[in-house]
Amino acid sequence: MKLSWFGRLALALFASLALGLGMSACGGGTIAYIWVPGTQYNQIAAFKVDDYTGNLTQTPHQPFSSQGSNPPMLLVKTGGRYVYVLNEGTLPANCTVASTCTTEWTGSGITEFSVGGDGSLTAQNTYHSQGYDPIWMQFDSSNNYLYVLDKYSADNGANGSITVFSIDPSTGRLTLVLNTQSVPPNSPAPTYWTVGGSPLMMKSAGACLFTVNSADQTITPYSQGGGGQLVNVTTGNFEPHANRITSINGNSANIILTDAGANTIIPLSIGGSCSLGSAFGGTTANAPGTANPVNSLIDTTGHYLYILNQSSTNTTTTTQASSISGFLIQSTGLSALTGSPYTVDSGPVCMVED
DSSP states (O other): OOOSHHHHHHHHHTTEEEEEEEEOOOOOOOEHHHHEETTTTEEEEEEEEEEETHHHHHHTTEEESSSSOOEEEEEEEETSSEEEEEEEOOOOOOOOOOGGGOOOEEEEEEEEEEEEETTTTEEEEEESSSSHHHHHHHTTTTTSSSEEEEEOOOSOOSOOOOEEEEOTTTTOOEEOOTTTTTTTTTTTOOOOOOOOOSSSEEETTTTEEEEETTTEEEEEEEEEEEHHHHHHEHHHHHHOOSSSEEEEEOSEEEEEEEEEEEEEEEEEEEEEEGOOOEOOSSSEEEETEEEEEEEEEOOOOOOEEEEEEEEETTTTTOOOEEEEEEEEEETTEEEEEEEEEEEEEESSSOOOOO
């Protein structure tokens, strides 16, 4: 099905967004490209960004097939030559319970696309993680390795797993990295790293990688070693004392958890060996009137924190207003910004900063 106008595209495709570099030019040239994967038609919309006006124009031949089903996100490798699309897939027809299904999900995988001079995407290869139901992916800090998070591991449906791929800088191709940190006696090296139960998201922060485990509301920390290896942190899983974590974000010094169960913000500092500790005065109540925080953003200066809220506690309206809570970051605590919370359209899922 072809999508012929922007409004329909917004309704069908806007699940997540990524930006890649284009050709810079003087007065009306293309400065960048934007690609948007959508789960309704399993397609990727592509737009040129005009460097003079900022207007978006559809690129030729778009939308492009995601090469799978249910694509929740994509990543652009530094340099803008390669785009990686994650297809979560769907539960196979012969499975009834996801946690006990040991069959690769239908239409799942990570597809590498090369970027043409006009922003068009050409599918190159599709790769598969070593668990089931891939839901998230991240580059390491060097952009040389790709981490893929599966909700269910290959050997134990109660846990999730991380698959690591090295990225060829010339072709963008992925190569599976074996887990040489956990080699059982007289056995080959595993092809994945185990995390906690029902993971929902992960964050690469400096030399560390953190995964949120929704089954017990803990954080699994790994340090990023040489050759793409993930090294177990001796302190084990971290307990942030949360009710229902919905996201993990941050920068190289701090990570932020949003707790929709208590409508709070949990700021944590990253210490040696990827240990975690309380930061910015500890757990903080979200802005009055807000509810269901789902994402966070520390600005590039490190001075401000923004929390994305999908709902409101205001009972005088018939709709649940979405908003952004703004805070000044101080070592002693988070202080609400003037005018916060700021109203946004309903159902937001993520934020980016230019």
